[in-house]
Amino acid sequence: MISQPFIGIGLKGSHYQDILEQKPKIDWFEIHSENYLIDGGGASAMLSSIRENYPISMHGIGLSLGSAEVIERSHLVRLKKLAEDLDPFLISEHLSWNYVNNTYLPELIPIPYTDEAIDVFCRNIELAQDFLQRQILIENPSSYIQYITSNYDESEFLTKIATKSGAGILLDVNNIYVSCINHGWNIKDYIHSIPQNLVKEIHLAGHSVKKINDQKLLIDTHDNFVSQEVWELYAMVIQKFGNIPTLLEWDANIPDLSVLVTEALKAKQFHKTLEHENVNA
Amino acid sequence: MSTLKTLQQKFCSAIIFGGEHEELFLPEIKSSRISPSDLLKIYRNGIFENLCKALQLTFPGVWALLGDECANSIAYAFNKEINNLPNTSVLDDWGGSFPDFLGTLQATSSLPYLEDYARFEWLSHLSNCAENMPSLSLDVLKKINEEEANNIRFSFHPSIFLFQSIFPIDLIKNVAENPNADSFDLSLKPTYVVIGRSNIRSLSYFISKSHWQFFTCLKNKYSLQEAFEEIESTEEEFDLVNALTFLLSNKFIYSIV
Numbered sequence: 001m002i003s004q005p006f007i008g009i010g011l012k013g014s015h016y017q018d019i020l021e022q023k024p025k026i027d028w029f030e031i032h033s034e035n036y037l038i039d040g041g042g043a044s045a046m047l048s049s050i051r052e053n054y055p056i057s058m059h060g061i062g063l064s065l066g067s068a069e070v071i072e073r074s075h076l077v078r079l080k081k082l083a084e085d086l087d088p089f090l091i092s093e094h095l096s097w098n099y100v101n102n103t104y105l106p107e108l109i110p111i112p113y114t115d116e117a118i119d120v121f122c123r124n125i126e127l128a129q130d131f132l133q134r135q136i137l138i139e140n141p142s143s144y145i146q147y148i149t150s151n152y153d154e155s156e157f158l159t160k161i162a163t164k165s166g167a168g169i170l171l172d173v174n175n176i177y178v179s180c181i182n183h184g185w186n187i188k189d190y191i192h193s194i195p196q197n198l199v200k201e202i203h204l205a206g207h208s209v210k211k212i213n214d215q216k217l218l219i220d221t222h223d224n225f226v227s228q229e230v231w232e233l234y235a236m237v238i239q240k241f242g243n244i245p246t247l248l249e250w251d252a253n254i255p256d257l258s259v260l261v262t263e264a265l266k267a268k269q270f271h272k273t274l275e276h277e278n279v280n281a
Numbered sequence: 282m283s284t285l286k287t288l289q290q291k292f293c294s295a296i297i298f299g300g301e302h303e304e305l306f307l308p309e310i311k312s313s314r315i316s317p318s319d320l321l322k323i324y325r326n327g328i329f330e331n332l333c334k335a336l337q338l339t340f341p342g343v344w345a346l347l348g349d350e351c352a353n354s355i356a357y358a359f360n361k362e363i364n365n366l367p368n369t370s371v372l373d374d375w376g377g378s379f380p381d382f383l384g385t386l387q388a389t390s391s392l393p394y395l396e397d398y399a400r401f402e403w404l405s406h407l408s409n410c411a412e413n414m415p416s417l418s419l420d421v422l423k424k425i426n427e428e429e430a431n432n433i434r435f436s437f438h439p440s441i442f443l444f445q446s447i448f449p450i451d452l453i454k455n456v457a458e459n460p461n462a463d464s465f466d467l468s469l470k471p472t473y474v475v476i477g478r479s480n481i482r483s484l485s486y487f488i489s490k491s492h493w494q495f496f497t498c499l500k501n502k503y504s505l506q507e508a509f510e511e512i513e514s515t516e517e518e519f520d521l522v523n524a525l526t527f528l529l530s531n532k533f534i535y536s537i538v
Contacts, residue, residue, distance in 0.1 A: 034370050034371050034372070035373075037371045037373075038371070038373050038410040039410060039411055039412035039413070039439070040410070040411055040412045040413035040414075040439075040440075041408075041409045041410050041411060041413070041440070041478065041481065042409060042478075042480075042481030042482050044413070045413075045480075045481050046481065061370065062369075062370020062371065063370070064370070067289065068285040068286035068289055069286070075369075075370065075371075078371070097289060098370065099370065100286070100289040100290055100292075100293050101290060101293065102368045103293055103363065103366050103367075103368060104366070104367045104368060104369055104370050105293060105296060105328045105366075106328055106331035106332060106335070106367070106370070106372065107324055107327045107328045107331065109292065109324060111285070112285070112288065112309075114284075114285075116284055116285050117285055120285055144320045144323045144324070145310045145311070145317070145320045145321070145324075146310070146311040146313070147288070147309055147310065147311060148308070148309060148310070148311050149284070149288075149309070150311075183313070210323075212315050212319045213315070213316075213319070215314050215315050217315060217320075217323070219323065
């Protein structure tokens with residue numbers, strides 16, 4: 001059980017040197033696993049040096065757990081090797097797919113929320129967990145389409161596969177906000193339907209607004225500060241789920257390291273406020 | 282075939298080919314205030330943008346030489362051919378056929394060196410990602426007597442690649458990396474390069490033709506004597522000590538057999 005808020009940021013190549021020199025007061029870093037599934041070289045060396053001073057989590061974008069095809073064993077082998085080298089405190093993936101017929105599409109593509117997809121997802125998660133010999137977390141995606149064949153709500157689907165497969169949930173608060181606004185889902189219902197014991201990590205990020213024929217669509221761009229609405233949602237989430245490791249993602253238009261750290265540490269203020277409210281209550 | 286697999290194949294075809302393939306997929310999308318076609322476009326744009334970014338990271342010089350707009354257009358054309366799409370989510374493994382593609386384009390025919398420069402960047406990328414290995418200790422060499430020395434064969438560090446071009450790759454590299462650099466003269470002599478990794482990033486060593494030929498022999502597992510005889514037959518003045526010193530001082534060798 002973590003007593004203090006445990007706040008991290010995504011590790012970016014442009015910050016390696018600053019992290020090693022400045023040793024910023026951040027609790028942990030998260031990597032995109034696929035950026036380090038190489039045999040050696042500079043990025044790996046930098047990551048090893050950073051690992052000496054900080055806990056690391058591995059966040060995958062390429063396992064394609066939602067693919068109807070069985071996940072690639074060769075990818076699992078490389079993930080396991082990286083996990084053995086880094087000893088990450090968490091490994092996570094997405095509620096999405098991106099691989100079919102030997103073709104990889106680099107996007108987090110939503111799946112239809114059906115019984116068949118539950119079976120496929122659970123089969124692939126169990127394969128991954130058995131191979132890696134540990135629990136993995138599944139992150140709710142931002143989405144722009146819904147399928148006509150879906151017969152579960154996203155939060156219900158996510159809960160079902162986590163419960164059935166033994167996976168945990170990485171709750172991305174920005175993604176909840178983006179998908180709920182895009183699809184007209186009820187944000188509070190989404191959060192309240194997720195069981196407390198399943199959530200093991202929280203993500204925060206910035207999004208942008210795109211106008212299509214005078215209609216607004218939120219896009220999960222990770223290129224900006226966290227919006228006020230998402231911070232407010234974060235306050236609601238930690239009130240329900242408690243003190244969960246929280247990570248700020250910022251993957252495009254990446255600012256100086258100090259900007260990222262300052263933005264991430266705002267999360268601590270929400271924990272303090274919550275603690276204060278609990279004491280007064 | 283499962284419903285999910287069919288859906289995923291239809292999605293993939295809709296993204297890559299569009300047209301009638303897109304028409305087949307669109308009914309799968311629940312109607313909303315934004316048309317299914319516009320929503321699918323968000324994914325298509327995201328996928329092609331991510332693929333372009335990955336190529337740009339591997340071929341930064343190509344982007345610098347062409348300019349972003351032109352390079353992105355070419356990358357888009359490359360990615361529209363299904364056989365060029367990645368079959369792995371580790372995008373560091375992907376892009377090796379991009380130089381060949383550049384060589385087939387009419388649009389870049391005024392830049393005849395572009396294909397070779399892209400090939401040079403691909404090898405630099407492979408060097409950057411290659412396995413970490415310790416370099417050969419000089420103590421090992423000291424224990425070898427003269428007779429044995431003639432028969433030794435070198436194993437090069439996995440980050441070492443040898444590359445030759447009829448174009449002045451060193452001058453092109455200078456222009457690609459320094460926007461204010463002087464333009465280069467294509468009539469200059471061909472270049473011979475060793476690409477290797479020092480600590481954390483790849484470095485290029487522009488060397489003489491005879492050194493390049495000698496190193497190529499060694500990398501192809503010729504014994505030291507065989508490699509030397511091969512070079513000496515065409516260049517009597519070849520400086521063996523100088524060549525070996527260069528190899529060893531730059532830590533290009535990781536073992537001998």
